[in-house]
Amino acid sequence: xxxxxxxxxxxxxxxxxxxxxxxxxxxxxxxxxxxxxxxxxxxxxxxxxxxxxxxxxxxxxxxxxxxxxxxxxxxxxxxxxxxxxxxxxxxxxxxxxxxxxxxxxxxxxxxxxxxxxxxxxxxxxxxxxxxxxxxxxxxxxxxxxxxxxxxxxxxxxxxxxxxxxxxxxxxxxxxxxxxxxxxxxxxxxxxxxxxxxxxxxxxxxxxxxxxxxxxxxxxxxxxxxxxxxxxxxxxxxxxxxxxxxxxxxxxxxxxxxx
Amino acid sequence: xxxxxxxxxxxxxxxxxxxxxxxxxxxxxxxxxxxxxxxxxxxxxxxxxxxxxxxxxxxxxxxxxxxxxxxxxxxxxxxxxxxxxxxxxxxxxxxxxxxxxxxxxxxxxxxxxxxxxxxxxxxxxxxxxxxxxxxxxxxxxxxxxxxxxxxxxxxxxxxxxxxxxxxxxxxxxxxxxxxxxxxxxxxxxxxxxxxxxxxxxxxxxxxxxxxxxxxxxxxxxxxxxxxxxxxxxxxxxxxxxxxxxxxxxxxxxxxxxx
Numbered sequence: 001x002x003x004x005x006x007x008x009x010x011x012x013x014x015x016x017x018x019x020x021x022x023x024x025x026x027x028x029x030x031x032x033x034x035x036x037x038x039x040x041x042x043x044x045x046x047x048x049x050x051x052x053x054x055x056x057x058x059x060x061x062x063x064x065x066x067x068x069x070x071x072x073x074x075x076x077x078x079x080x081x082x083x084x085x086x087x088x089x090x091x092x093x094x095x096x097x098x099x100x101x102x103x104x105x106x107x108x109x110x111x112x113x114x115x116x117x118x119x120x121x122x123x124x125x126x127x128x129x130x131x132x133x134x135x136x137x138x139x140x141x142x143x144x145x146x147x148x149x150x151x152x153x154x155x156x157x158x159x160x161x162x163x164x165x166x167x168x169x170x171x172x173x174x175x176x177x178x179x180x181x182x183x184x185x186x187x188x189x190x191x192x193x194x195x196x197x198x199x200x201x202x203x204x205x206x207x208x209x210x211x212x213x214x215x216x217x218x219x220x221x222x223x224x225x226x227x228x229x230x231x232x233x234x235x236x237x238x239x240x241x242x243x244x245x246x247x248x249x250x251x252x253x254x255x256x257x258x
Numbered sequence: 259x260x261x262x263x264x265x266x267x268x269x270x271x272x273x274x275x276x277x278x279x280x281x282x283x284x285x286x287x288x289x290x291x292x293x294x295x296x297x298x299x300x301x302x303x304x305x306x307x308x309x310x311x312x313x314x315x316x317x318x319x320x321x322x323x324x325x326x327x328x329x330x331x332x333x334x335x336x337x338x339x340x341x342x343x344x345x346x347x348x349x350x351x352x353x354x355x356x357x358x359x360x361x362x363x364x365x366x367x368x369x370x371x372x373x374x375x376x377x378x379x380x381x382x383x384x385x386x387x388x389x390x391x392x393x394x395x396x397x398x399x400x401x402x403x404x405x406x407x408x409x410x411x412x413x414x415x416x417x418x419x420x421x422x423x424x425x426x427x428x429x430x431x432x433x434x435x436x437x438x439x440x441x442x443x444x445x446x447x448x449x450x451x452x453x454x455x456x457x458x459x460x461x462x463x464x465x466x467x468x469x470x471x472x473x474x475x476x477x478x479x480x481x482x483x484x485x486x487x488x489x490x491x492x493x494x495x496x497x498x499x500x501x502x503x504x505x506x507x508x509x510x511x512x513x514x515x516x
Contacts, residue, residue: 100447120444150444160445163438168449171429173508174485178478180421181515186378186408187418189358191426194452199512203505207498214493220436221490225483227432232479235472240465247461250431254457257439 001140004029004040006055010103011072012046013111015144021113022143037062042070042140044097048205049073049212053082056094063092068137070097074161075212076124076154087126093133096124096154098161099146104198106205117145124154162216167224169206170217172199259398262287262298264313268361269330270304271369273402279371280401295320300328300398302355306463307331307470311340314352321350326395328355332419333470334382334412345384351391354382354412356419357404362456364463375403382412420474425482427464428475430457 003019005012006029016026027036029043037043037059045052052071063069069092073079076096087094101119103110121141125134138149152160176196184192210217234242261277263270264287274284285294287301295301295317303310310329321327327350331337334354345352359377361368379399383392396407410418434454442450468475492500 100445102447102449119447122445148444157445160438160441163436164442164446164450167433168453170486170489171433171453172449173505174482174489175425175429176511176515177485177504177508178421178481180418180478181511183418184422184515186406187358187380187415188422189360189377191360191430191456192422194455195426195429196512197452198449199508201505201509203502203509206505207501210493210501211496211498214496218490218493220438221486221493223436224432225486225490227435228428228479228483228486231428231432232476232483235468235476235479238469238472240469243465243468244461246435247431247459247464250435250457251459251461253434253439254430254454257434257442 001025001041002027002039003140004032004037004043005046006030006043007046007048007051007072008108008111009046010106010108010110010115011099011101012044013108014101014113014115015044015046015072017111017113018116018144024143034059034062038064040064040067042068042137045069045071045073047071047073049075049079049208052079056083057086060086060090063090065091067092068133068140069094070123070137072097072099074098074165074209076122076157078212080124080126080154084126088128093129095126095129095134095137096157097137097141098122098124098157104200106202114145118147119145120148120150121146122150122152122157124152124157158213159216162213163220166206166210166213166217167220169198169201170210170221171224172196175199259283259299260285260297262290262295262301263304264288264301265304265306265309265330266366266369267304268364268366268369268373269357270302271366272359272371272373273302273304273330275369275371276374276402282401292317292320296322298322298325300326300395303327303329303331305329305331307333307337307466310337314341315344318344318348321348323349325350326391326398327352328381328395330355330357332356332423332467334380334415336470338382338384338412342384346386351387353384353387353392353395354415355395356380356382356415362458364460372403376405377403378406378408379404380408380410380415382410382415416471417474420471421478424464424468424471424475425478427456427459428468428479429482430454433457 002025004027080096176199260283262285338354434457
């Protein structure tokens with residue numbers, strides 16, 4: 001099978017290397033001729049979220065009739081909505097995708113054939129997507145190393161990702177912007193490094209991700225701020241019982257959801 | 259040299275194993291006879307913070323005249339203040355200590371001779387502590403694996419640690435207490451794991467750590483909540499410029515302070 005990839009950054013490059021390692025031919029679809037696009041059984045669009053739907057629409061007439069087209073954007077609602085009309089009539093099949101893998105650095109130079117090993121891949125088919133196409137897409141992606149596929153709808157994906165990923169990136173960025181950060185050396189260990197690791201992400205891409213998912217992100221941010229205020233109140237009041245209860249609930253929540 | 263350790267949890271156990279590995283004799287000072295305490299050139303008190311000063315006061319008459327006594331509590335102001343009077347008159351020397359190393363799990367069963375490898379050790383001598391004693395303590399601790407010693411005063415330690423460690427533990431606990439945490443599986447990757455890793459810490463010990471340092475913790479919590487509110491406002495307003503600026507500042511702060 002020939003795999004076409006558009007967007008050779010961290011994610012696209014990692015797909016390229018992983019598919020090559022699995023024995024597939026991989027085409028970089030940047031400036032690719034229509035015949036090249038037509039030769040691909042699988043097309044993975046790894047562009048920043050705002051460019052995914054426009055690129056697919058632009059090449060809608062070139063994909064092979066039985067091609068599976070997917071993407072790797074971190075928001076699915078906006079991408080899948082923009083492609084709903086065309087995918088209803090196309091002979092090829094588009095299924096939204098989001099690999100649950102990444103790094104705090106970007107670019108092809110950081111890509112890695114092993115990036116997806118053991119990771120989850122979220123797929124967001126439409127109501128009208130044939131279940132067989134979803135199964136075929138899972139099979140095509142299996143050699144890349146995913147250990148799990150989650151099939152859900154775009155809105156549920158976006159709600160979950162606001163919490164599991166976007167909120168973590170907001171917190172990391174906010175955490176490291178404290179005046180004391182400049183003096184952390186010698187006073188910090190793993191928890192500080194973990195807390196600030198993803199503060200280095202690309203501001204343009206993540207601004208888009210956040211604003212394409214603003215309602216869900218706003219909701220999880222509001223809830224986190226409210227919870228942090230509870231700890232702060234307990235600290236200010238010297239309320240050991242309240243603090244112990246909050247920490248015990250956090251510990252239980254973490255143990256329960258490991 | 260004989261090293262006496264009181265408190266054989268994660269930290270005490272790791273000191274025991276590391277000092278043994280370095281060829282020192284190590285005594286567990288739980289229920290130790292006065293002669294055992296007197297035989298130690300170095301005593302490291304690894305009890306929870308509230309028990310450190312009382313234990314040292316209780317054994318004040320037993321330490322060898324030239325003994326160095328230190329501790330591993332995560333707050334230094336309260337410990338050093340409680341011991342100020344006795345250390346002014348004692349022949350032995352107490353210097354507050356805090357190894358910048360830990361794990362999200364506790365107990366002797368998780369202790370590890372390599373825990374301190376490459377870590378920083380913070381020392382908080384008094385104004386009247388002889389500089390030679392600080393240097394000797396560094397030498398005694400060197401075989402344990404520390405790559406760096408930071409000498410500061412107890413209040414500066416507590417201010418820094420509120421930011422680099424305590425705040426991280428509050429955030430982790432608050433983060434994982436969201437209703438969506440129960441559904442994270444399949445939607446999460448490294449950033450979520452990093453954000454929630456230390457939510458499992460002991461509620462009793464950390465309640466003490468927080469309340470022994472409430473003023474500094476309150477200040478860093480307030481600043482973090484304020485910064486998170488700025489991101490939230492930008493998200494709600496769909497203000498891409500503001501969001502991009504906040505993320506760019508976070509990225510720059512992280513790069514600058516790596």
